[in-house]
Amino acid sequence: MSDLLKSLSPVWRWGILALLTLLILFLPIPGNAAEPAEKTFQIKASQFAYSPAILAVNPGDQVTIELLAADVVHGLSIDGYKLETTSDPGQTARLTFVADQQGSFRFRCTVTCGNLHPFMIGKLQVGQNALLWRGALLAGLALIAGIWGVRK
Amino acid sequence: MNKLQEIAWKEKFPQFAGEVEIHARLELPRRIDLHQIPWIRPLLQSRWPQFLIRSLTLAGFVFTIFAGLFGSRVGSHNFAIIFVWIAWWTALKLAFIPLGGRSWCSVCPIPLPGEWLQQGGILEKSRRRFGLNLRWPKRLRGSWLQSGGFLLIGLFSAVTLTDARLTAWVLIGLFGLAVILSLVFERRAFCSYICPIGGFTGIYAKTAPVELRVIDTAICAAHSEKTCYQSCPWGLYPVALRDSAQCGLCMECLRSCPSDNIAVNLRPFGTDLAADIKSMRQSSRLDEAFLALVMLGSALAFAAVFTGPWGNLKSAAFAIGSPVWLLYGLGLLVLNLVILPGAFVLTVWMGQRWSGVKVQLRRAIADQAQVLLPQGLFAWIAFTVSFAFPKMNYVLSVISDPLGWGWNLLGTANSTWSPDVSAFSHALQVALLLVGLFWSARVAQRLVRKSNQPVFRQALPILLFCLVFSLAMLWLLVG
Numbered sequence: 001m002s003d004l005l006k007s008l009s010p011v012w013r014w015g016i017l018a019l020l021t022l023l024i025l026f027l028p029i030p031g032n033a034a035e036p037a038e039k040t041f042q043i044k045a046s047q048f049a050y051s052p053a054i055l056a057v058n059p060g061d062q063v064t065i066e067l068l069a070a071d072v073v074h075g076l077s078i079d080g081y082k083l084e085t086t087s088d089p090g091q092t093a094r095l096t097f098v099a100d101q102q103g104s105f106r107f108r109c110t111v112t113c114g115n116l117h118p119f120m121i122g123k124l125q126v127g128q129n130a131l132l133w134r135g136a137l138l139a140g141l142a143l144i145a146g147i148w149g150v151r152k
Numbered sequence: 153m154n155k156l157q158e159i160a161w162k163e164k165f166p167q168f169a170g171e172v173e174i175h176a177r178l179e180l181p182r183r184i185d186l187h188q189i190p191w192i193r194p195l196l197q198s199r200w201p202q203f204l205i206r207s208l209t210l211a212g213f214v215f216t217i218f219a220g221l222f223g224s225r226v227g228s229h230n231f232a233i234i235f236v237w238i239a240w241w242t243a244l245k246l247a248f249i250p251l252g253g254r255s256w257c258s259v260c261p262i263p264l265p266g267e268w269l270q271q272g273g274i275l276e277k278s279r280r281r282f283g284l285n286l287r288w289p290k291r292l293r294g295s296w297l298q299s300g301g302f303l304l305i306g307l308f309s310a311v312t313l314t315d316a317r318l319t320a321w322v323l324i325g326l327f328g329l330a331v332i333l334s335l336v337f338e339r340r341a342f343c344s345y346i347c348p349i350g351g352f353t354g355i356y357a358k359t360a361p362v363e364l365r366v367i368d369t370a371i372c373a374a375h376s377e378k379t380c381y382q383s384c385p386w387g388l389y390p391v392a393l394r395d396s397a398q399c400g401l402c403m404e405c406l407r408s409c410p411s412d413n414i415a416v417n418l419r420p421f422g423t424d425l426a427a428d429i430k431s432m433r434q435s436s437r438l439d440e441a442f443l444a445l446v447m448l449g450s451a452l453a454f455a456a457v458f459t460g461p462w463g464n465l466k467s468a469a470f471a472i473g474s475p476v477w478l479l480y481g482l483g484l485l486v487l488n489l490v491i492l493p494g495a496f497v498l499t500v501w502m503g504q505r506w507s508g509v510k511v512q513l514r515r516a517i518a519d520q521a522q523v524l525l526p527q528g529l530f531a532w533i534a535f536t537v538s539f540a541f542p543k544m545n546y547v548l549s550v551i552s553d554p555l556g557w558g559w560n561l562l563g564t565a566n567s568t569w570s571p572d573v574s575a576f577s578h579a580l581q582v583a584l585l586l587v588g589l590f591w592s593a594r595v596a597q598r599l600v601r602k603s604n605q606p607v608f609r610q611a612l613p614i615l616l617f618c619l620v621f622s623l624a625m626l627w628l629l630v631g
Contacts, residue, residue, distance in 0.1 A: 051461015079574035115314035116466055116541050123461040132631050135582040139622045142586045146593020
């Protein structure tokens with residue numbers, strides 16, 4: 001096997017690597033086939049954290065976020081979803097949407113709430129994070145691509 | 153006839169064998185000498201273009217301190233926070249370092265007043281100079297203090313990056329330290345041994361496609377005055393340059409060379425990494441290996457604190473002096489001083505044992521640390537994409553209202569426009585991390601090929617170290 005790999009011309013090597021890259025990029029990653037459901041999260045926002053900060057839902061779920069600011073005015077917008085809401089202290093703001101995009105999305109505070117406001121971040125996890133898995137597989141491939149030909 | 157006219161004349165009619173030799177050697181393989189390009193040449197030869205840019209950066213620096221001290225305390229409404237930690241920090245990692253190496257050092261305002269005092273003039277040196285002109289202590293040489301400085305930045309980052317007053321005081325502190333060191337020690341002691349940004353740019357300048365090199369060493373050997381060394385504010389002798397980590401691209405050597413024997417080359421990326429064994433032995437050092445590891449540890453810590461969803465971690469990093477901050481600081485130091493160096497030394501040792509290669513462990517660590525540079529640089533770039541892109545709208549806002557006093561100079565003070573980069577930002581970060589890892593693997597490959605005992609097994613544990621680091625960054629940034 002090792003001799004076979006060594007005997008391959010560079011064109012073949014890069015061809016194989018390109019094919020593997022395409023497979024990793026486009027082959028579907030199995031996920032759980034749960035029925036869409038309604039999910040509600042009560043999120044407490046206080047300087048400079050959301051609690052809970054990580055929300056996990058399935059693709060197709062109808063998600064309701066009830067945002068309650070505990071100290072000062074806080075907001076919440078989800079990257080990629082173009083949704084936004086603001087909560088005054090002690091007042092609950094609601095946001096309902098269908099989680100129709102799969103992957104990992106950051107949500108951020110939208111109202112200047114103090115020094116660490118730009119870094120007040122949470123995470124919405126919709127089904128499998130295919131990008132992370134594909135990235136991890138491609139990292140292995142990048143390593144192989146980098147060292148292929150070095151064996152002596 | 154001034155020097156420039158003289159050189160043009162010489163180019164046209166080379167008179168002596170030495171000059172003909174220069175012309176022959178200028179055609180270095182895979183290099184473009186920018187100094188030989190007619191419209192660039194006067195820009196490099198004259199001190200004025202650089203002085204004008206430095207004046208602008210110095211004015212910007214002074215204004216940044218003013219804004220930090222007297223502007224709004226709300227970081228996102230203050231020029232000091234947004235321009236230092238979003239705009240400049242992003243430009244440094246996305247443009248200055250990957251494309252220009254230490255090009256920022258050539259226009260950095262921090263050492264200017266000290267340098268002017270040291271040389272007794274602004275554009276030219278004068279006879280009346282200030283300072284004790286002492287040599288920098290031998291035991292403090294290398295990049296150890298720069299590594300320490302970068303760790304200090306990490307310890308106080310959550311406050312420094314968000315508090316305009318503190319940012320201003322940090323800048324004043326750096327400025328004052330640079331001036332004091334210029335008055336006590338010779339040349340640019342602050343830039344060479346203290347400045348953490350100098351350490352950061354210097355180590356990754358090895359990957360950049362720019363270098364300053366001597367064209368013909370024989371000409372330098374025959375030149376008794378060594379005007380290049382005399383004029384170099386960094387105290388470097390261009391003939392001895394083996395990589396681009398130390399040279400601040402100030403161009404003083406190029407201006408003072410009477411033989412037009414200095415080239416400013418565009419070169420392939422990463423030329424300094426795993427170069428020939430002789431250069432490598434002279435350029436790779438243990439302190440640089442440590443700095444490279446601190447850069448990896450800092451990238452992990454910054455990504456966790458500033459882009460992660462862990463509010464407790466952010467609060468701990470912010471609450472300076474509290475027990476949770478001490479715990480955070482301890483974690484950061486353990487990561488940077490114990491876990492990463494320990495894991496790296498272990499991988500190098502395992503590689504040695506497994507392959508049977510007989511090289512002194514210290515030497516092997518210093519050499520193999522070059523593998524970490526592309527990966528570290530791209531980890532920082534990927535972090536910057538996730539850190540800075542969503543906050544670019546603040547730049548428009550503070551340009552119009554730099555002090556947060558309610559001005560609207562350009563009509564963009566209330567701009568809420570922000571580029572929606574979420575669609576491609578994560579994919580871009582993955583791609584950047586992959587490029588870094590691939591490049592690191594190529595450097596490992598070159599190191600093995602150029603070593604006296606080319607055994608692949610030597611590199612495998614180090615590559616696994618790189619893979620684990622990449623996966624950790626991947627998880628922090630897009631997980």
